[in-house]
Amino acid sequence: MSLTPDIVIAGLLTVGIFTFLWRDNRVFRAIEHLYIGVTAAQALVIGVGNVNRLAVNPILTGNIIYIISFIAGAMIYFNFSKRYSYLARYPVALLVGVMAGLTIRGQTAGIIYGQSAATAQLTLIAKDLLTSANNIITVTGVIAALSYFIFARKAAGHVKYLSAYGKYVIMSALGSAFGAAVLVRNALLGGRMLFLLQTDFIYLLPIIMVLFAIWVLYDKRRAQKQQ
Amino acid sequence: MVWYRRELPLTITFVLGILISSDYFLVFAPLQKTAVTFNDFATIVATFALGLGAASLTLMHSKKIIDRSGEWYHSVLLVASLLSVVAVGLIFGVPSDAFQFQFKNIYSPLEATVFSLLAFYLLTTAYRALRIRTVETTVFLVSALAVVMMNAPVTEFLWGGFTNIGSWVLNVPNTAGQRGILIGAAIGAVALAIRTILGRETGYLGGK
């Protein structure tokens, strides 16, 4: 490997983002604007392809009904109009309708039914003591965690102790998920550092770090002067 | 309010909500076809919205450039990169080398780098939040440390039991808590969807 334009660009951008950890500065902001511009454009280009595939092709092959989607899609631009902005509600109504339908069926089938059935499949007296204890904690834990979400004041008062237990179960679940995340996030950073340190970019790294440091400090002084 | 401002959009939502949800329960070919069509429509409308987004970005930043307000030179960079990538993409196409170059060397490294900032923020948050303040935060702290101890390769040399404790926390209380949150949230989501199609949810045309 050598110092190709790919590596130089990617390396500059990587170090530039890291400067945000020091403080917000113009190197970071320039990269941020570049990033936003590039991604918005990318989405647009890929979107044009999708519209072609999903809408234009069916219309051309005689599926006239897809014209509706074209009109609905165009109506969203009325968001900019002061007078006719309500027209932009129609495409949103379509999206929200689809969302409501998907939520009603997906959440009931996959979660409400699926997760309760999975919990109800645990026997409270299993082949050994440890499994029994675990199953009892899981079943009661799910019930208790659910009771934490009871909102009616009177009913919530009746299950005060159960919902306190539920709250601890919830906190334990969230805590363990927090702990598990440390491994993955560090692996991600490791991936970036491998790129910076194991390609030939390592020779440029000191120079760029010094340059960026000078820039950030200059920025800081300028900001202080302005205040 | 006039009917075409509120009632008609709500009717659209209502009809679609019923149609898409019943598609799952009814085996009826024409219904399935209609549901798929409307799913496509949703994707198409959202794709049109990407244009709305790009337009709003361009407008906002063009205004900044014309007014020379604030750091307008950043806006020049944004608009220029937006227009040039759109031009490259539309003229040469997505598989072209030029389009793939920006994808591989600008987009991908930036995405991975912003994501990797989490490694730093996770630690500063842990330093601040994992404290024995109340019983709840203590439970949070102990569970988090149990898993960290299991995942850290060196701790195993101190004591082999860390693995057992960590996996127990992940298997038992974690499962129970996750399921509790999931089931509760799902019930809430379904109720919200029903309020939405009835025009009763504050977040969607219901705030009268």
Place this chain on the structure above:
Amino acid sequence: MAMIKEVGVLAIAAFIAIAVIVSIYLVKRGTLKMEIRRIAALDAIDMAIGRATEMGRPVHFTHGTAGGLYAGLAQGEAGAQIVAAMGVLSYVSELCAKFNVQLICTICHAETMPLYTDTIQLGFLKGGRPQLWNSDIVRFISPYQFAFTAGAMATISREKPAANFLVGPLYAESLLLAEVGYNVGAIQISGSAYTHQLPFLVAACDYTLIGEELYAAGVYLSKNPVLLGSIGAQDLTKILVMIFIGAASVLLTMGVNVIKIMGG
């Protein structure tokens, strides 16, 4: 011809639908009176905006990026959370108008722009200052997750909001935005139904709406007694699920497999 399948699941969905409609009707008629417990995160909104008023600094609101490129608003889980987040935004914008505080919303889903426009305009109207509305409030950043995150991080660190709302279908950006918000000294109120992001929000924010609390937020904040009825329907469903889980596992221990009998 048409045939019904998944009867069990259909029964649950139908039960919730009927319960919501009936309970709203009963509250309207006065037969049922619903009082709900306090939700601290939602009560804190007044305090957070009050603080922004005192400090003369803006309020930042975002709903996150889940499904940004794939019609997030039309997706089951993500879309429902966006609509729920609008319930919170409706109240936030009302207060912002009442106290004349600047509101900034950063968004990743372009298709939600009309929804934001509607919600905020109406909120400003309720708060008595409709003239506050301008096109600089709702800032679309990027449909890509981390481009949005970089932009929102920069916005927060530049505008230094006194209150930071991270409510809705947040993905990995949750911790990045919450940490930047903490560094600029904002009071942070968050909420999500994603169990993979809740740990970070709970750790990094002052107040967090967990799961179902988020979906109840719109109703809670609207303080509309009739809508509170539907919360009662949710409670009833939950209690039945709790009973079902408990009974089924006790029966299983005694050798009767309810799930199998039901055909699951």
Place this chain on the structure above:
Amino acid sequence: MKTTTINYLIYVLIFLAVSVPILVPLGLPLVVSKPTRDVYEAIQSLPANSVVVLDVTYDPINEVEQWPMTLALMEHLFTRPVKIVLVSLVHVGGVVYTLRALNIVDKHGKVYGQDYVYLGYFAGVEAAMSAFVSDMHTLAKTDFYGTPIDQIPMMKNIRTGKDINLFITLTTAYTSSYIGLIQAPFKMPMAIATVSVSIPEVRAYYNAGQVVGFLNGIRGAAEYEKLINRPYWGLGLMDAISVTHVILIGFVVLGNIQYFYNRRKSGGK
């Protein structure tokens, strides 16, 4: 200490913790966990001419965790006298990584079409999974390079899930679908190499005996690299990860000491 000072201290320490071990490997000890060893043993104990399916299917965002696993598993498989069927069932991204890995690994004289084959990517997620085990020949008319599947010698006797002796998947999510649609119907030995986030779920299958073993994210990759004695990314990052975990524990302890100190100073409030 001020928050910003502490934050800067943490940032600098993490940078050092991650970059120093990459430049100068510390060689901190690493214990190979049982699930990882089980995957290794499952491959090691396969009799000659067994059929192994390696399903490479993940997106670039998970590259850091799953690419080293891919390489390590493939390296190991090619040293064994088995028939290898490569496929990508969920994410189209798997194609890139399969081809990249095939370019790198030492094939130990194995011949394409006789000892190993790549069938390519199939859309449809769950539909593709069940189609794959019910009849590979119907799902994949040709291999990835366009050769009709009936003309590939090794595929003659490999048709359904019954013919598979070990199924290894490098999936990201969808673990439950793999268990339900592929493992359960054929009681097939299955190993899962996946990202850490999915491990709590996979561990439940492991405990229930549905999965013979699993690799846990970057850690699993490192352990496997140690087992086959071929250090790569995984082991390279392991030192860094060890150190960052220790730093985290240290700062949590420090934070609590500071908290109690401040509380005592302010009069137990």
